[in-house]
Amino acid sequence: MPVVVTGLLTGLSIIVAIGAQNAYLLRQGLTRNxxxxxxxxxxxxxxxxxxxxxAGVGSLVRQHPAAVTVVTWLGVAYLAGYGLVSLWRARRPGRLEAASGHRASRRTVVTTTLALTYLNPHLYLDILLLGSIATTYGDDRWWFAGGVWLGSLLWFTGVGLGAHAAAPHLARPGTWRVLDVLIGLVMLGLAIRLALP
Incomplete structure (x- = not known):
């Protein structure tokens, strides 16, 4: 059991950072989209x-630095583009209600979520880190992984549904503007951080 708890706490310490994926989940939760x-x-x-x-696949990532470089620059371009769109959207804020404003299609939401997840080079570094930590637990490494998985489930569900529950209290255009500006700045900040050596 302690190995599961260690995995849970380690996973949360990595996942909880406000990044592109979490910011997008928060926005979708608030808009119920x-x-x-x-x-x-x-x-x-x-x-x-x-x-x-x-399972040890992290060592393959380590052996192919060119692939990490390509993913990094794709991530920079995507994050910068998404950040600029968020800042542009903040010019004319909507209301944080499910029925108001433009709602993205299911295909757009799926594509954006996949891009924000898999074009994030930090994700692959986190995999290397978690893989390295897990190996220190030997045969119990899958219990450690189970704890990390539990942390992921709790965090993403909490953010998505928590934002959804708070949406009725945030139905002001000013809140919408602040949210879009913050998301835009986070995305651009991450893009700059990735682009710098």
């Missing part, structure tokens, strides 16, 4: 990637 799909993709992607890291 396909939030279950975003939560599902985030959780299943984490389970897959954490499982690969614990």
């Amino acid at each position: 396909h939030v279950a799909i975003v939560i599902t993709i985030c959780v299943l992607s984490d389970m897959l990637l954490i499982g690969l890291g614990v």
